[in-house]
Amino acid sequence: xxxxxxxxxxxxxxxxxxxxxxxxxxxxxxxxxxxxxxxxxxxxxxxxxxxxxxxxxxxxxxxxxxxxxxxxxxxxxxxxxxxxxxxxxxxxxxxxxxxxxxxxxxxxxxxxxxxxxxxxxxxxxxxxxxxxxxxx
Amino acid sequence: xxxxxxxxxxxxxxxxxxxxxxxxxxxxxxxxxxxxxxxxxxxxxxxxxxxxxxxxxxxxxxxxxxxxxxxxxxxxxxxxxxxxxxxxxxxxxxxxxxxxxxxxxxxxxxxxxxxxxxxxxxxxxxxxxxxxxxxxxxxxxxxxxxxxxxxxxxxxxxxxxxxxxxxxxxxxxxxxxxxxxxxxxxxxxxxxxxxxxxxxxxxxxxxxxxxxxxxxxxxxxxxxxxxxxxxxxxxxxxxxxxxxxxxxxxxxxxxxxxxxxxxxxxxxxxxxxxxxxxxxxxxxxxxxxxxxxxxxxxxxxxxxxxxxxxxxxxxxxxxxxxxxxxxxxxxxxxxxxxxxxxxxxxxxxxxxxxxxxxxxxxxxxxxxxxxxxxxxxxxxxxxxxxxxxxxxxxxxxxxxxxxxxxxxxxxxxxxxxxxxxxxxxxxxxxx
Numbered sequence: 431x432x433x434x435x436x437x438x439x440x441x442x443x444x445x446x447x448x449x450x451x452x453x454x455x456x457x458x459x460x461x462x463x464x465x466x467x468x469x470x471x472x473x474x475x476x477x478x479x480x481x482x483x484x485x486x487x488x489x490x491x492x493x494x495x496x497x498x499x500x501x502x503x504x505x506x507x508x509x510x511x512x513x514x515x516x517x518x519x520x521x522x523x524x525x526x527x528x529x530x531x532x533x534x535x536x537x538x539x540x541x542x543x544x545x546x547x548x549x550x551x552x553x554x555x556x557x558x559x560x561x562x563x564x565x566x
Numbered sequence: 567x568x569x570x571x572x573x574x575x576x577x578x579x580x581x582x583x584x585x586x587x588x589x590x591x592x593x594x595x596x597x598x599x600x601x602x603x604x605x606x607x608x609x610x611x612x613x614x615x616x617x618x619x620x621x622x623x624x625x626x627x628x629x630x631x632x633x634x635x636x637x638x639x640x641x642x643x644x645x646x647x648x649x650x651x652x653x654x655x656x657x658x659x660x661x662x663x664x665x666x667x668x669x670x671x672x673x674x675x676x677x678x679x680x681x682x683x684x685x686x687x688x689x690x691x692x693x694x695x696x697x698x699x700x701x702x703x704x705x706x707x708x709x710x711x712x713x714x715x716x717x718x719x720x721x722x723x724x725x726x727x728x729x730x731x732x733x734x735x736x737x738x739x740x741x742x743x744x745x746x747x748x749x750x751x752x753x754x755x756x757x758x759x760x761x762x763x764x765x766x767x768x769x770x771x772x773x774x775x776x777x778x779x780x781x782x783x784x785x786x787x788x789x790x791x792x793x794x795x796x797x798x799x800x801x802x803x804x805x806x807x808x809x810x811x812x813x814x815x816x817x818x819x820x821x822x823x824x825x826x827x828x829x830x831x832x833x834x835x836x837x838x839x840x841x842x843x844x845x846x847x848x849x850x851x852x853x854x855x856x857x858x859x860x861x862x863x864x865x866x867x868x869x870x871x872x873x874x875x876x877x878x879x880x881x882x883x884x885x886x887x888x889x890x891x892x893x894x895x896x897x898x899x900x901x902x903x904x905x906x907x908x909x910x911x912x913x914x915x916x917x918x919x920x921x922x923x924x925x926x927x928x929x930x931x932x933x934x935x936x937x938x939x940x941x942x943x944x945x946x947x948x949x950x951x952x953x954x955x956x957x958x959x960x961x962x963x964x965x966x967x968x969x970x971x972x973x974x975x976x977x978x979x980x981x982x983x984x985x986x987x988x989x990x991x992x993x994x995x996x997x
Binding site: 433434435436437438439440467468469475495496497498499502503504505506507508511514516526527528529532539543 | 758815860
């Protein structure tokens with residue numbers, strides 16, 4: 431079933447979504463603070479300046495740290511997909527950074543918490559969206 | 567007329583220190599309108615404006631004051647999510663003759679509207695952009711303490727209109743929603759944090775049952791409760807366990823039911839409180855907080871860190887210790903997050919990971935651990951005002967069948983969320 435929601439980029443998020451279309455999973459990195467942040471923001475949350483923010487490629491690997499399942503969403507476009515997994519992935523090189531995943535191919539409520547995952551890509555109306563698959 | 571409080575009234579930066587007006591401000595009256603499931607969009611006697619006027623009349627009567635005594639009105643206009651009026655959520659709608667010819671009076675109630683409609687001719691201070699009730703009472707207390715007004719009405723309207731709650735149409739999302747809706751993330755967030763909690767401490771969702779069931783029972787003893795007025799039947803453990811799941815870790819019975827109701831409080835100086843009708847409930851402190859997740863979502867680590875700060879800030883500001891809190895009323899808008907507040911404050915010795923065992927013990931009204939003696943939102947509907955009215959009534963000894971058997975001389979209440987909350991500490995004594 432095709433993904434129901436298309437993310438609309440804005441000036442702060444455009445670099446991220448453009449990188450996704452090149453199959454690169456990136457996060458913001460402040461060179462002054464040596465600190466990653468995600469989702470992208472207009473300024474570094476630590477130094478509060480925009481000047482040292484760059485987009486940094488990630489390993490594309492992470493760990494599932496927990497999940498829920500949506501049975502009754504407030505988002506109408508997701509209704510025909512219910513129920514679906516809502517897993518959270520912590521980035522391997524910086525576990526404070528987390529990502530969403532519906533874990534394509536994983537049955538509902540059979541989410542292997544603690545497993546290693548790697549990023550994959552799903553397209554929705556021309557935009558690649560990061561998803562994750564279990565590797566171990 | 568003075569309007570809009572100066573910036574920076576919140577006590578949200580550590581170290582807060584003991585509140586400079588500790589014990590010098592008091593709650594002295596409360597009033598509640600009827601409680602309905604929703605407004606039908608037609609009956610002008612049941613608008614938020616009409617209900618707020620009624621609640622204000624009752625609050626003044628309760629305090630033993632008249633409109634001539636009132637010199638301030640502090641409110642949250644619409645009561646929904648940081649003061650967002652219902653007009654932004656369910657607009658447009660038909661209007662009527664004045665004073666119901668705009669959203670003001672129908673789906674939101676500004677201080678100015680109320681002041682004009684009730685003829686509050688001595689009002690010199692108004693504010694309509696307050697937050698949830700805890701923050702609002704905190705603001706009113708600071709206003710009185712700072713001398714901007716001395717007898718302040720604090721209305722808190724909460725509305726509901728026809729239709730399902732907060733359904734979001736469309737398939738393109740920008741702004742903050744691009745980081746959540748793209749993966750269908752929503753109330754699953756509550757379930758995710760709860761899942762992390764259960765994995766870390768070895769529990770499961772069934773452990774929530776005794777807490778929610780007790781809250782409903784408590785709420786049935788509170789007259790303004792939606793359930794007391796419209797669904798007075800018993801709610802059992804089996805009922806709870808059979809509730810449909812909204813998300814894994816979040817039952818329909820963990821979600822507060824939207825209702826339409828208004829309440830009003832009277833906040834004044836300790837000096838004036840002595841001459842009013844009810845026993846004063848002194849405000850020892852108000853503190854506020856606002857956090858941000860480290861990344862996309864609120865994790866258990868985030869939640870425990872934030873609630874620890876909220877508790878420590880309140881203890882530092884009020885001068886109270888955990889063992890000195892008699893009445894404890896942590897918010898339960900989603901019942902699955904009440905435990906984080908309970909454990910952070912360490913009420914009755916509850917430590918991290920122990921909340922569910924605590925729920926399984928004696929949390930009855932007449933027992934040793936009457937948590938949320940008013941029943942919370944689970945017991946009354948999405949009004950939030952039980953978190954102020956019940957502690958007041960417990961401390962004043964007029965909670966009726968809800969009156970706890972333990973000592974009731976101090977109270978602490980916190981809401982709305984671990985990510986942002988106000989905390990109020992109250993006492994029967996100004997010292």
